[in-house]
Amino acid sequence: MVKRHKGVSYAKWGYIFSIPFAVAFLIFTLYPLAYTALLGFTDFDNIAAFMANEFRILDNPFENFQHLLFENQLFRLSMFNTFVIWILNFIPQMTLALALAAWFTRRRNKFRGQATFKMLFYMPNIITAASLAILFSALFMHPIGPINSLLQTLGFDWVNFTDRPWASRLIIVFIQFWMWYGYTMLIMIAGVLGLNPEMYESSEIDGANGVKQFFFITLPNLKSIILFMLVTSIVGGLGMFDIPLLFNDGGPVNTTTTMAVFIARQIQGNVWRYNIASAASMIMFAMVAILSVGVFHMLRDKDAVRLRKEEKALRRSIKAEGGAK
Amino acid sequence: MAEKTAVARIVKMFIYLLLIILAAMSIFPFFIMLVNATRSTPQIQQQAVSLIPSSFLLNNMRLLSDRGAFDALLGFRNSIIIAGGTTVLSLYFSSLTAYALTAYKWRLRQGFFTFIMAVMMIPGLVGAIGYARLVWQFELTNNFLPLILPAVAAPTIVFFMRQYLIATLSIDIVNSGRVDGANEFRIFNQIVLPMMKPAVATQAIFIFVASWNTLFLPRLLLINTDMFTMPLMVGLLNADIYRTEFGAIYLALSLSILPLFVLYFALSRYIIAGVQLGGVKE
Numbered sequence: 001m002v003k004r005h006k007g008v009s010y011a012k013w014g015y016i017f018s019i020p021f022a023v024a025f026l027i028f029t030l031y032p033l034a035y036t037a038l039l040g041f042t043d044f045d046n047i048a049a050f051m052a053n054e055f056r057i058l059d060n061p062f063e064n065f066q067h068l069l070f071e072n073q074l075f076r077l078s079m080f081n082t083f084v085i086w087i088l089n090f091i092p093q094m095t096l097a098l099a100l101a102a103w104f105t106r107r108r109n110k111f112r113g114q115a116t117f118k119m120l121f122y123m124p125n126i127i128t129a130a131s132l133a134i135l136f137s138a139l140f141m142h143p144i145g146p147i148n149s150l151l152q153t154l155g156f157d158w159v160n161f162t163d164r165p166w167a168s169r170l171i172i173v174f175i176q177f178w179m180w181y182g183y184t185m186l187i188m189i190a191g192v193l194g195l196n197p198e199m200y201e202s203s204e205i206d207g208a209n210g211v212k213q214f215f216f217i218t219l220p221n222l223k224s225i226i227l228f229m230l231v232t233s234i235v236g237g238l239g240m241f242d243i244p245l246l247f248n249d250g251g252p253v254n255t256t257t258t259m260a261v262f263i264a265r266q267i268q269g270n271v272w273r274y275n276i277a278s279a280a281s282m283i284m285f286a287m288v289a290i291l292s293v294g295v296f297h298m299l300r301d302k303d304a305v306r307l308r309k310e311e312k313a314l315r316r317s318i319k320a321e322g323g324a325k
Numbered sequence: 326m327a328e329k330t331a332v333a334r335i336v337k338m339f340i341y342l343l344l345i346i347l348a349a350m351s352i353f354p355f356f357i358m359l360v361n362a363t364r365s366t367p368q369i370q371q372q373a374v375s376l377i378p379s380s381f382l383l384n385n386m387r388l389l390s391d392r393g394a395f396d397a398l399l400g401f402r403n404s405i406i407i408a409g410g411t412t413v414l415s416l417y418f419s420s421l422t423a424y425a426l427t428a429y430k431w432r433l434r435q436g437f438f439t440f441i442m443a444v445m446m447i448p449g450l451v452g453a454i455g456y457a458r459l460v461w462q463f464e465l466t467n468n469f470l471p472l473i474l475p476a477v478a479a480p481t482i483v484f485f486m487r488q489y490l491i492a493t494l495s496i497d498i499v500n501s502g503r504v505d506g507a508n509e510f511r512i513f514n515q516i517v518l519p520m521m522k523p524a525v526a527t528q529a530i531f532i533f534v535a536s537w538n539t540l541f542l543p544r545l546l547l548i549n550t551d552m553f554t555m556p557l558m559v560g561l562l563n564a565d566i567y568r569t570e571f572g573a574i575y576l577a578l579s580l581s582i583l584p585l586f587v588l589y590f591a592l593s594r595y596i597i598a599g600v601q602l603g604g605v606k607e
Contacts, residue, residue: 013509014429018437021422024477029444029452036455053462103340109333117344119593120351122600126589128538130556131581134563135358138574146357149373178350183600190601231446239450242540246560260450260541267454267545277454285451292446 040064040279050272064279075280077254078262085169085244085258086237089176094226096181101188102214107200118189121182129179133246136175137162162248165255172256175243184229191225192218227299231292238288259284355582361575369571385576392567394550397580400558403469407543407554408536410473415532416525417518418477423486424513427494438487445480450541457545467552472543476536482528485602489524490517527599530592534585555581 044055068075104114139146140161148158161167199217241260244250250257259280266277361369364379389395426438460471502512540556547553559581562574
């Protein structure tokens with residue numbers, strides 16, 4: 001934008017002002033990332049290595065990765081847990097968020113108290129996940145926690161939630177869902193409000209009702225935002241840590257141990273498996289990269305295809321016009 | 326037509342019902358928490374859900390401070406230092422980087438921006454193990470700096486600040502500063518940065534809250550309990566010494582959540598508007 005002023009070049013300031021970011025990025029992100037990648041190929045798995053910083057690259061550099069992917073039952077279980085918890089939370093979260101967004105952006109017959117509802121739905125998102133995990137473990141405590149006490153009042157038997165794998169998983173799913181649907185809803189509302197209102201106006205003239213508008217206008221036009229949310233949700237979901245760790249300590253019997261909890265467990269107490277923790281981190285990184293590149297690929301291709309189609313149509317119409325003359 | 330409106334009215338009533346249930350779901354856990362913070366453990370054991378606060382708040386407070394390492398004030402102080410430092414660094418240097426990306430034309434500009442976009446997708450977690458090891462090696466554990474300094478390079482914030490600058494930065498103002506003889510650094514500090522106030526204020530809330538809430542990295546880098554942040558302090562509540570003191574646990578949770586409640590209820594309008602900014606960046 002601003003290049004010259006009275007013959008002076010300011011370009012060097014672009015470099016100078018970028019230096020702090022670049023330096024901090026190299027030191028605090030890139031170098032640790034490369035170091036993590038390196039550790040994944042080594043035999044750094046004991047206190048001696050930790051104290052003396054002595055370790056070497058394994059004869060078979062991929063041994064840790066092979067071990068994790070093909071032999072380590074706990075890591076495979078943690079991958080399964082992570083995906084199950086993520087999917088079971090993401091689908092209802094997205095469904096509810098879309099429905100709420102459609103209701104809150106209705107053009108006629110509006111809902112009252114929308115601002116208050118939005119404020120309450122988003123609230124859990126900013127509360128410390130660690131506190132929420134412990135709050136829910138207190139709420140679901142047996143036999144005297146508030147939820148069990150409510151169950152008893154309603155005439156049911158109490159349930160030992162934290163002793164049952166699927167009950168524990170589903171409670172974590174619920175906490176994640178409860179924390180994030182408000183956020184997703186706000187993003188979707190912004191997306192709907194950003195759409196061209198003429199589409200809705202003309203469909204109203206054609207007699208379309210709210211349900212039809214939702215399926216034929218809102219949903220197709222929000223596709224790119226939905227895919228974007230999918231990516232951010234994958235990145236966040238695969239790194240899920242605080243809630244499974246503090247709700248039930250990854251239990252019962254590791255059935256809520258996620259990948260991040262697995263990684264943290266490799267280097268705590270008197271366990272020093274930096275190599276396994278690093279290799280697992282890299283596997284997680286690869287998963288995030290593959291999934292997000294896949295989604296972005298889907299996005300980009302569609303736009304490019306549409307552009308090409310439009311160009312073709314334009315050319316055809318120009319040709320037709322030329323032919324008519 | 327009358328039939329149609331009757332159906333619409335019933336549907337609307339059901340939606341209202343759902344909205345009220347969801348709202349209650351947002352309030353209920355916190356309500357139970359706050360009420361039980363004032364009740365004694367025997368009271369909670371007898372009846373876990375109560376709508377009426379009791380009189381054991383001070384008693385629970387005493388239990389909490391006598392029992393063990395959980396120290397809400399200390400956690401509060403440590404979290405304020407880390408989240409505050411992170412917020413200031415992140416805002417200043419992200420704005421500076423965004424300014425470099427919008428105000429000047431330099432050869433690597435587009436490449437640098439593409440790079441920032443690409444690294445935005447890297448989850449912070451993946452380099453954490455190597456980072457923790459390096460921090461150990463340089464004997465910087467139990468130090469707040471390794472948790473604050475990385476904030477200088479915050480790709481997401483740079484992205485937001487750049488969007489804002491593209492929409493608002495006027496070259497004429499920058500040039501008039503130059504005519505007055507101000508150097509580029511002063512122009513940024515005294516003219517551009519004050520102009521960015523709305524964006525800075527919105528991002529400040531999100532950076533602060535995000536930093537306040539993190540557990541993974543502080544858990545690896547802070548060893549002594551007197552250096553613990555709020556989420557780490559909360560993690561201590563799972564220890565056996567607290568297991569049986571329900572009133573004290575609810576009180577500790579309330580204390581850990583209270584600062585965020587205050588922040589949220591004071592600024593919720595701006596926070597919600599800020600979140601929705603994220604939805605239009607497409």
